[in-house]
Amino acid sequence: MENTVLEKFHQGRQSLGTFSAIGSPLAVESLRYTGLDYVIVDTEHSPAGIESAAAQIAAAQGAGLTALARANEISRTAVLRLLDVGAQGVVVPCVETVEEVRELVRYAKFAPLGNRGFCPTRDGGWGHAAHAVSISGYMETSNRETLLLPQCETVGCLEHIEEITAMDGVDGIFVGPFDLSIALGHPGEFNAPVVHDAILRVQAACKRSGKLSIIFTGSAAASRQRFAEGFDSVTLGMDSLFYVEMYKNLVADVWGK
Numbered sequence: 001m002e003n004t005v006l007e008k009f010h011q012g013r014q015s016l017g018t019f020s021a022i023g024s025p026l027a028v029e030s031l032r033y034t035g036l037d038y039v040i041v042d043t044e045h046s047p048a049g050i051e052s053a054a055a056q057i058a059a060a061q062g063a064g065l066t067a068l069a070r071a072n073e074i075s076r077t078a079v080l081r082l083l084d085v086g087a088q089g090v091v092v093p094c095v096e097t098v099e100e101v102r103e104l105v106r107y108a109k110f111a112p113l114g115n116r117g118f119c120p121t122r123d124g125g126w127g128h129a130a131h132a133v134s135i136s137g138y139m140e141t142s143n144r145e146t147l148l149l150p151q152c153e154t155v156g157c158l159e160h161i162e163e164i165t166a167m168d169g170v171d172g173i174f175v176g177p178f179d180l181s182i183a184l185g186h187p188g189e190f191n192a193p194v195v196h197d198a199i200l201r202v203q204a205a206c207k208r209s210g211k212l213s214i215i216f217t218g219s220a221a222a223s224r225q226r227f228a229e230g231f232d233s234v235t236l237g238m239d240s241l242f243y244v245e246m247y248k249n250l251v252a253d254v255w256g257k
Contacts, residue, residue, distance in 0.1 A: 003088045003145050004037045004066040006171075009212050009232050016223070017068070019216075019238035021046040025059035027239055032063035040235060041069040043082070044093050054085035054122070061086065068147065074100055076117075079107040084121035089147025091174045096156035098163055105169030108148040110139035113169045147171040149214065152202050153179035161202050165209040172212025172232070175202050190222075203230055 008015045017038035020028050023046060028039055041056045042048065048056070053069055060067035069087035071078040074094065082090050092104055106114040123142070124132030132138035148169060152158060153176030165173060177190055177199060186192040190199070199215065206213035207230065214233040217223045218241075223234045 001061050001086075001088065002066070003147070005068070005089065005212070005214075005233055006145060006147065008037065009172075014227055014231070015233040017066075017233065017235045019070075019235060020056055020060075021048075021238045021240040022243065023048045023052050023056065025055045028056045028059040028065075029063045031060070031065060036065060037233075038066035038068055040091060041067065041087070042238070043078075044070050044072045046240075050081045050085065053082060053087075057086045058122075068149075070151075074104060076107045079104065080117055083108065083116070083123060083142075083146060084119065086122045088145070089149055089171070091149045091151055093151045093153065093176065093179075095150040095152070095164075096154050098160050098167075101150050101164050101167060101170060104148060104150060105167065108146070109143050109169045113143055116142075143169075147212070149174045149212070151176050153177075153183065155183045158183075158198055158201070161205045162208075165205040165211050170211060172214060173202055173206050174235075175199055175213070175215040177216060200229060206232075 005015045015037040017036055017040060019040045019042050021042050031039060039060045041053050043053055057067040066088050067086065068089040068091060069082040070091040071082060074092055079090055090108060095101060108114060108116060110116045120127035124138050131141040149172050150164060150170060151174045152161060164170060178188060180198060181187055181189055181195045184194050184198060186195050189195055203213045212233060213231045214235060215226050215231050216235045217226055218237055223236050226234050
């Protein structure tokens with residue numbers, strides 16, 4: 001399955017995705033008709049477990065969308081299981097230190113970059129996909145095309161962002177602007193100088209290291225702004241938020257409010 005996020009990045013093109021928090025494979029599959037490039041299946045801020053994540057990942061890929069996933073913690077199990085069920089990249093929240101990122105590389109990448117555990121699983125067609133016929137070929141392809149994306153949303157990660165983005169095995173950074181703004185003392189104030197400068201610092205660090213820069217936004221206008229600032233990818237909202245907003249507007253329209 002082609003990783004559209006990675007392909008567009010290599011071509012100098014930007015990509016657009018969204019979060020799946022509702023947990024419905026049908027809701028994910030319906031995104032086939034939206035023009036989005038990818039979906040991030042969220043297991044951090046949603047009740048989704050590994051079986052739900054696996055079903056959503058399969059639905060996304062069946063719909064021609066790249067399927068990424070957000071882990072719920074920095075641990076071998078949280079990262080490995082998402083990769084084994086076919087996630088084409090893993091976003092990992094709450095990163096604070098360089099050592100945590102080194103640990104994530106060990107979990108997410110096969111040797112010689114890391115120490116990911118091997119088993120014929122869904123991401124390699126249970127050993128029958130073209131790239132998985134040989135173990136070495138499978139490992140090389142996975143290391144190259146499966147994205148490890150630490151999430152910059154803490155002061156600790158921000159302070160070490162240049163070192164983190166330069167690390168082998170780190171494919172890019174996902175900026176969590178809400179938690180980052182909270183950590184910097186300006187909750188939700190994305191245009192506060194300290195917050196805006198921090199966001200652009202992450203983007204610049206990614207660019208210098210030739211790594212993907214991805215950021216969450218809540219609106220089309222904010223997405224256009226982030227693309228104009230040079231971000232390679234924008235993750236626009238999440239399905240649960242749009243679901244509520246759409247029905248809220250429809251109800252208001254019915255009652256003329």
